[in-house]
Amino acid sequence: MRKVLAILLAAAMVLGLAACGGSKTETPAPSSTPAPASTGSTPAPAATTPAPAAETYKVGMVCIGDDNAAYDRNFYMAADAAKEQLAAEGINVEWVYTYNHPEGDPVAVDCEELADEGCVAVFLNSYGQEPAMLTVAADYPDVVFAGLTNEGSYKDDLPNTINAFPSIYEGRYLAGVAAGCKLNEMIEDGTITADQAVLGYVGAYTFAEVVSGYTAFFLGARSVCPSATMKVKFIGSWGDPTMEAATAQDLIDNGCVLISQHSDSTTPATTAQSNGVYHVGYNISMSDVAPDASIISSRIDWTNFFVKVIKTAVNGEPQDQDYIGHGLKDGDVKLTDLNTKVAADGTADAIAAAQAKIESGELQVFDTSTFTVSGEELKNAFAIDTDGDFAPDAEEAVFDGAFHESYFQSAPYFAIQIDDIELLNVAF
Numbered sequence: 001m002r003k004v005l006a007i008l009l010a011a012a013m014v015l016g017l018a019a020c021g022g023s024k025t026e027t028p029a030p031s032s033t034p035a036p037a038s039t040g041s042t043p044a045p046a047a048t049t050p051a052p053a054a055e056t057y058k059v060g061m062v063c064i065g066d067d068n069a070a071y072d073r074n075f076y077m078a079a080d081a082a083k084e085q086l087a088a089e090g091i092n093v094e095w096v097y098t099y100n101h102p103e104g105d106p107v108a109v110d111c112e113e114l115a116d117e118g119c120v121a122v123f124l125n126s127y128g129q130e131p132a133m134l135t136v137a138a139d140y141p142d143v144v145f146a147g148l149t150n151e152g153s154y155k156d157d158l159p160n161t162i163n164a165f166p167s168i169y170e171g172r173y174l175a176g177v178a179a180g181c182k183l184n185e186m187i188e189d190g191t192i193t194a195d196q197a198v199l200g201y202v203g204a205y206t207f208a209e210v211v212s213g214y215t216a217f218f219l220g221a222r223s224v225c226p227s228a229t230m231k232v233k234f235i236g237s238w239g240d241p242t243m244e245a246a247t248a249q250d251l252i253d254n255g256c257v258l259i260s261q262h263s264d265s266t267t268p269a270t271t272a273q274s275n276g277v278y279h280v281g282y283n284i285s286m287s288d289v290a291p292d293a294s295i296i297s298s299r300i301d302w303t304n305f306f307v308k309v310i311k312t313a314v315n316g317e318p319q320d321q322d323y324i325g326h327g328l329k330d331g332d333v334k335l336t337d338l339n340t341k342v343a344a345d346g347t348a349d350a351i352a353a354a355q356a357k358i359e360s361g362e363l364q365v366f367d368t369s370t371f372t373v374s375g376e377e378l379k380n381a382f383a384i385d386t387d388g389d390f391a392p393d394a395e396e397a398v399f400d401g402a403f404h405e406s407y408f409q410s411a412p413y414f415a416i417q418i419d420d421i422e423l424l425n426v427a428f
Contacts, residue, residue: 054090054092055092056092056093056094057091057092057093057094057120057310057313057314058093058094058095058096058114058117058118058119058120059079059093059094059095059096059119059120059121059122059123059306059310060095060096060097060098060110060111060114060115060117060119060121060122060123061075061079061095061096061097061098061122061123061124061125062098062101062107062110062111062114062122062123062124062125062129062133063075063097063098063099063100063101063125063126064100064101064102064125064126064128064129064238064239064264065099065100065239065264066099066100068265069239069264069265070264070265070266070281070282070283070284070286071125071126071238071239071264071282071283072099072125072264073283073284074283074284074299074300074302075123075125075302077284078301078302078303078306079095079302079306081301081303082302082303082306082307082310083095085303085307086307086310086311089311091310091311091314093310096114096117096119098110098113098114101129102126102128102129102238103128103129103131103132104132105132106132107124107129107132107133108132108133108135108136111124111132111133111136111137111140111145112136112139112140115136115139115140115143119143120143120144120310120313120314121143121144121145121146121309121310121313122143122144122145122146123146123148123306123309124145124146124147124148124150125148125149126148126149126238127149127150127207127209127238128238129147129150130147130150130151130152130153131152133145133147133153133161134152134153134156134158134161137158137160137161138158140160141158141159141160142160143160144160144161144162144309144312144313144319145160145161145162146161146162146163146164146305146309147161147162147163147164148163148164148165148302148305149164149165149209149411150163150165150411151163151165151409151410151411153321153322154321154322154409154410159318159319160319161321162309162319162320162321162322162323163321163322163323163409163410163411164302164305164322164323164410165209165323165406165410165411165412166300166301166302166305166323166326166327166330166332166333166410167325167326167327167328167332167333167405167406167410168213168298168299168300168327168333168412169212169213169216169365169366169405169406169412169414170216170327170328170333170358170365171298171299171300171327171328171333171334171335172212172213172214172216172217172220172298173216173217173219173220173223173354173358173365174220174298174328174335174351174354174355174358175217175220175260175280175296175297175298175335176216176217176218176219176220176221176222176223176260176280177220177221177223177224177347177350177351177354178220178280178295178296178335178338178343178347178350178351179199179217179220179221179228179258179260179278179280179295180220180221180222180223180224180225180228181224181225181343181344181346181347181350182258182278182295182342182343182344182347183197183199183221183225183227183228183257183258184224184225184344185344185345186257187225187227191257192257194227195227196255196257197225197227197228197229197257198228198229198230198231198255198256198257199217199218199221199228199229199230199231199256199257199258199259199260200230200231200232200233200248200251200252200254200256200258200259200260201214201217201218201230201231201232201233201251201259201260201261201262202233202235202244202247202248202251202259202260202261202262202263202268203232203233203234203235203261203262203263204234204235204236204237204238204239204262204263204264205234205236205238206234206426207415208384208411208412208413208414208415209262209411209412210234210262211412211414211415211416211417212405212412212413212414212415213262213412214230214232214260214262214421215366215371215414215416215418215421216365216366216405217260217280218230218418218420218421219365219366219367219370219371220354220365222370222371222420223354223370224350228420229420229421229422230420230421230422231251231254231255231256231421231422231423231424232421232422232423232424233247233250233251233423233424233425234423234425234426235247235263237263238263238264239263239264239265240263240265241265241266241267242267244261244263244264244265244267244268244271245267245268245270245271247268248261248267248268248271248272249271249275250424251424252271252272252275252277254424256277257277257278258272258277258278258279258280259271259272259277259278259279259280260279260280260281260282261281261282262282263282264283266281266284266286266289266290268281269281269286269289269290269293269294270289270290272290272293272294273289273290273291273292273293273294277293278293278294278295278342279293279294279295280294280295280296280297280298281294281296281297281298281336282297282298282299283297283299283300284297284299284336285297285336285337285339287336287337287339287341287342291339291341291342292341292342293342294339294342295338295339295342295343295347296335296336296337296338296339296343296347297335297336298333298334298335298336299333299334299335299336300332300333300334301331301332301333301334302332304326304330304331304332305323305326305332308320308323322409322410323410324406324407324409324410325406325407325410326410327358328355328358328359329358329359335351338351364400364401364402364404365402365405366402366403366404366405366414367401367402368398368401368402368403369401371418371419371420372418372419373416373417373418373419374419375419378398378403378416379398380396380398381396381397381398381403381416382394382395382396382397383395383396383397383404383407383408383409383413384413384415391408391409391413395408397413397414403416
């Protein structure tokens with residue numbers, strides 16, 4: 001039925017010459033009638049032709065949440081920035097959003113409706129939306145469908161489906177450096193002892209994306225605070241403010257003195273503040289809601305990717321199937337402003353030094369000499385995607401002394417449980 005309605009709608013749009021998406025506005029041809037001759041000494045004004053109306057392209061985004069989710073707000077900021085950048089290059093964009101659809105049929109309907117509205121590209125902003133997207137994409141070969149933080153599209157046979165996942169583990173590591181600096185300060189001033197330097201982490205699922213992120217965060221903290229350990233508890237959801245708060249509270253009750261998160265709301269930050277402990281966030285700055293607790297956040301900046309995809313779609317050019325290898329040095333991974341009211345002295349310098357080494361390649365986030373697995377240094381590991389499948393050709397991800405994350409595909413595949421990180425539950 002949706003397909004029949006879509007066909008009827010398309011026919012109505014053609015017959016009515018409705019302007020939407022990438023359709024062009026027709027401008028009347030200039031008149032060929034010559035201008036009357038001047039009868040005086042002053043030349044007659046030259047005939048002018050009105051400038052053609054600027055074309056506006058519609059671009060869609062299917063959102064897992066709404067304006068209340070920190071995760072989604074990060075995408076809206078990037079969409080606004082991309083719109084401004086494209087306008088400066090003469091490409092006008094109108095964003096069209098759908099909300100609160102994490103997976104399944106509602107996502108498929110969103111994709112169909114956005115394509116039928118004339119969107120030249122449709123971005124899906126969360127893991128789990130891609131399977132529904134792939135049931136629709138083949139019916140709209142002229143529309144680009146981008147599964148953000150997903151991994152299936154670059155493997156399929158559809159040229160109009162693509163993946164993207166900037167290397168956020170690099171930003172997680174730097175955020176961990178900030179956390180480690182705070183732990184050191186607390187040890188030095190006697191607030192805690194070295195063995196009380198325990199981090200707490202609110203995790204969404206036991207997917208590689210989450211494991212990779214919390215491991216990178218821990219390794220960043222451990223790089224400056226060698227006694228740091230970490231406890232992780234999963235909520236089984238990308239975002240549930242009540243559950244996130246309860247989980248943060250449980251971690252604090254279990255001795256964690258600094259909370260971080262891979263979850264969509266700000267309640268871990270506000271819970272940390274209400275308990276007098278510290279916090280490192282994700283996606284957006286959380287120092288506005290927790291000014292005495294939240295030190296910094298790591299985030300993906302999707303602006304560059306949005307601009308690249310939209311320009312390529314507008315120009316009818318082939319898309320890169322997987323946006324791989326884009327991180328700190330490209331400006332696709334960033335940190336929010338440091339909350340100097342809370343951060344330890346020297347934090348900015350420590351972050352800058354680590355960032356310079358990551359960007360130059362001197363520092364590998366998953367350097368196998370910096371952690372152990374069951375008491376042993378990691379010697380080899382297959383690159384595993386978040387569905388538990390081997391990456392292309394089952395390539396070994398450990399070489400040159402490091403596990404190379406997001407090397408074979410943009411989506412993370414580090415799913416290894418390292419020592420000194422305790423999982424408080426493994427239900428999800």
